[in-house]
Amino acid sequence: MEKDIVISLTDISKAFDGETVLDHINLEIHDKEFVTFLGPSGCGKTTTLRIIGGFETPDTGDVYFDGKRINDTPPYERQVNTVFQRYALFPHLNVYENIAFGLRLKKTPEETIKEKVQEMLTLVNLKGFERRRVTTLSGGQQQRVAIARALVNHPKVLLLDEPLGALDLKLRKDMQNELKRIQRQMGITFIYVTHDQEEALSMSDTIVVMAEGKIQQIGSPVDIYNEPENAFVADFIGESNILDGMMLSDYKVKFSGHVFDCVDTGFERRELVDIVVRPEDVDVVAKDKGMLTGTVTSVTFKGDYYEIIVDVGGFKWMLETSDFVGVDEVIGLDIEPEAIHVMKKSEYSGMFGDYSTFSDEMDHLGDIIDEEEEE
Numbered sequence: 001m002e003k004d005i006v007i008s009l010t011d012i013s014k015a016f017d018g019e020t021v022l023d024h025i026n027l028e029i030h031d032k033e034f035v036t037f038l039g040p041s042g043c044g045k046t047t048t049l050r051i052i053g054g055f056e057t058p059d060t061g062d063v064y065f066d067g068k069r070i071n072d073t074p075p076y077e078r079q080v081n082t083v084f085q086r087y088a089l090f091p092h093l094n095v096y097e098n099i100a101f102g103l104r105l106k107k108t109p110e111e112t113i114k115e116k117v118q119e120m121l122t123l124v125n126l127k128g129f130e131r132r133r134v135t136t137l138s139g140g141q142q143q144r145v146a147i148a149r150a151l152v153n154h155p156k157v158l159l160l161d162e163p164l165g166a167l168d169l170k171l172r173k174d175m176q177n178e179l180k181r182i183q184r185q186m187g188i189t190f191i192y193v194t195h196d197q198e199e200a201l202s203m204s205d206t207i208v209v210m211a212e213g214k215i216q217q218i219g220s221p222v223d224i225y226n227e228p229e230n231a232f233v234a235d236f237i238g239e240s241n242i243l244d245g246m247m248l249s250d251y252k253v254k255f256s257g258h259v260f261d262c263v264d265t266g267f268e269r270r271e272l273v274d275i276v277v278r279p280e281d282v283d284v285v286a287k288d289k290g291m292l293t294g295t296v297t298s299v300t301f302k303g304d305y306y307e308i309i310v311d312v313g314g315f316k317w318m319l320e321t322s323d324f325v326g327v328d329e330v331i332g333l334d335i336e337p338e339a340i341h342v343m344k345k346s347e348y349s350g351m352f353g354d355y356s357t358f359s360d361e362m363d364h365l366g367d368i369i370d371e372e373e374e375e
Contacts, residue, residue, distance in 0.1 A: 004031045005067075006156060006189050007052060012061035014047055021047050022058070023213040029157075029191065029206075034183050036192045038200040039210035039236070045193045046161055048210075052191060053159050054078050066156075079156040083146050083163045089134045095121075096130040099148045106153075120148035123182060140171045147182065157189045164199070176203050197237050201225065209233050230343060234276045235352035241282075241317050242353025245275040245342065253342055256312055258291050260335060264342035274343040276353075279307070279320040281339035290332020296325050309355050316355040 007029040014022040022044045029035050037045035050056040051063060054075035063070050070078060081102075089098050099120050103113045121127045124144035129137070134145055143163060150158055160179070164172045180203050183190045194200055200207050201221040209216045209224060209232075217229045228234035231242050245255035247267035253260050255275045267273060287293050294312035308325055310317045312333065325331055 005029070006031045006033075006065065007191075008064040008067075009048070009051070010062045010064070012048070012051060012058045012063070014044075014051065014056065014059050020213050022051075024061070025213075025215050027208060027215065027218070029189060031156075031189060032187050034180065034190045034192065034203060034205045035208060036194060036200040036204040036206070037208050037210060038194060038197065039216075040195055043210040044213040045195075045208075045210050049082075049159050049161055049191060049193050052157070053080055053082050055082075080159060081150040081153065081155040081157075082159040082161065083143075083150045084161050089142060089145055089149075091133075091135050093134070094130065095126065095132050095134060095137070095145055098134055098145050099152055101149060102153050116152050117148075120152050123151070123185065124148045124178075139167050140175060143167065143175060144178075147179070151182070151186060151188075154186075155188065157191060158183075160190060160192045162193055162195075164194075172199070179203060201237070209236065211236075227341065228276060228343065230346035231274050231276075231348040231350075231352050232346070234274075234341075234343070235348075239279050239318055240353055241277045241279065241355075243275045243277070243315065244350070245273045247271045247273050247342060251337075253340065256292050256315065260291065260340055261337040262340040262342060263337050264340070267342065267344075272345055274345060274349050276341040276343060277317075277335060277339055279318045280305075281335070282317070282319045283334040283336075284308075284319060284321045284323060284325060285332040285334045287330045287332045290334055292333040292335075293330060294333060296327055296329045296331060299325065299327055318355045 005028045009025060009027040012022055012025045013020065025048065037048055039045050047056060051058055054073060057071065065078065090101065093101070096117055099117045100113050103116060121130065124147055126141065126144055126148070134142060137145065164175050167175060176199055192203065204221055206218065207221055207224045208218050211232050217224060217233045224233065224237055228237060234240040234242055243255045245253050247253050247270070248259065249269060250265040251262055253262045253264070253273070253275065292312050294310035294317065296308055297311050297316065298309040300307045305320045305322050306324060308319050308321060310319055310331065310333065
C-alpha cells in the first residue's frame with residue numbers, strides 16, 4: 001500500500017432496511033488531502049463518511065487506516081474526529097471548556113490543555129472568546145468552536161458532514177475560505193460532505209461525485225468540471241447543455257444537424273455519444289454567421305452576464321453572454337472545438353441538459369427540497 005494513502009475503502013457495500021445505500025465502492029484518500037464527497041440527497045455520501053468514522057459498519061468490504069484494517073475499531077480509537085452540521089456543543093460550558101473537553105477526558109496536564117486551547121483559539125480566530133458561553137455566539141462562531149474542539153487532539157483525519165449547511169450565504173463563503181486555510185495550516189486530511197457544487201469546486205483538492213450509492217467520478221475540481229465522465233456529473237457540476245451526438249471520426253462530431261471540429265479521439269466511427277457544451281463557452285454571433293441558429297425564449301440578468309435560453313430546432317440551450325439580446329430575437333451560436341466535450345453514452349444519457357423546463361424558481365425549489373431531505 002502506498003505510503004501516503006491514509007484511508008482506503010475496498011468494495012464497501014451498505015444497505016438499510018433492504019435498500020442499498022452504498023454499492024461496492026472503492027476509494028483511496030491521501031495524507032494532507034482535502035477530499036469532498038459531492039452528490040444529491042440519498043446518494044450515500046454521509047454513510048461513507050460515517051463508515052470512515054466508525055459510526056456505521058459496512059455489510060461487505062474493508063476500511064483501512066494507514067494500511068491497517070479498522071472495520072471493528074470503535075470511533076474513539078480511530079485517529080479521526082467529526083464536525084457535524086448541528087455542532088453538538090455543550091451549552092453549559094464556555095468556549096474554552098468546550099474546546100478543552102476531549103483533552104480533559106484524556107487526563108491531559110492543565111498546562112498542556114491551556115497551550116493547546118490557545119493554539120486552537122488563534123487558529124479559528126476566536127482569541128478573547130474563552131469565557132463566552134457558546135449559547136451567546138453566532139452560528140459562524142459556534143462552527144469555529146466545533147472545529148477547534150475537533151482539531152485540538154490533532155487527529156490525522158477530520159470528517160466534516162455538511163458543516164456549513166446552517167449558515168447564511170455570505171458566512172458560508174467566508175467559512176469555506178477559513179476551512180481551506182485551517183486545513184493547509186494544520187496539514188491534516190479533511191473529508192468533507194456537501195451537496196453544494198460551488199463549495200466543492202472552491203475548496204477541494206479531490207472531488208468524489210456520488211449518485212445512487214456509486215462513485216460516478218473522482219478527480220480534481222478542474223477535471224470534474226471540464227472533463228465530466230457521464231451526463232450525471234456534467235449536469236450536477238455547474239450548468240451544461242447535454243445533447244445527443246455521433247462521432248464521425250477522430251476530431252469530428254455531429255450534433256444539432258451540424259458537423260463540428262472537436263478535440264476528442266478514441267471513439268468508434270459513427271458511435272452514438274453525449275455532447276457537453278458549457279453555457280459560458282458558446283459565442284453569440286449574428287444569425288448568418290453562426291454554426292447553429294436559434295430563437296431566444298428567455299433572458300435573465302445575472303449582474304455581470306445575461307443568462308439566455310435559446311431554442312435550436314426544439315432543443316433549449318442555455319447560454320451566458322455579456323451582450324444583451326432580446327426575447328424572440330434570432331441569433332447565431334458559434335462553438336470552438338475546445339468547448340465541445342464528448343462522453344460515452346451511460347445510464348444517465350437523455351436525462352439532463354435540455355433547458356425546456358428550466359427556471360430560477362425550479363432551481364430554488366430543488367434546493368429547498370434537498371435541504372428538507374437532509375433534515
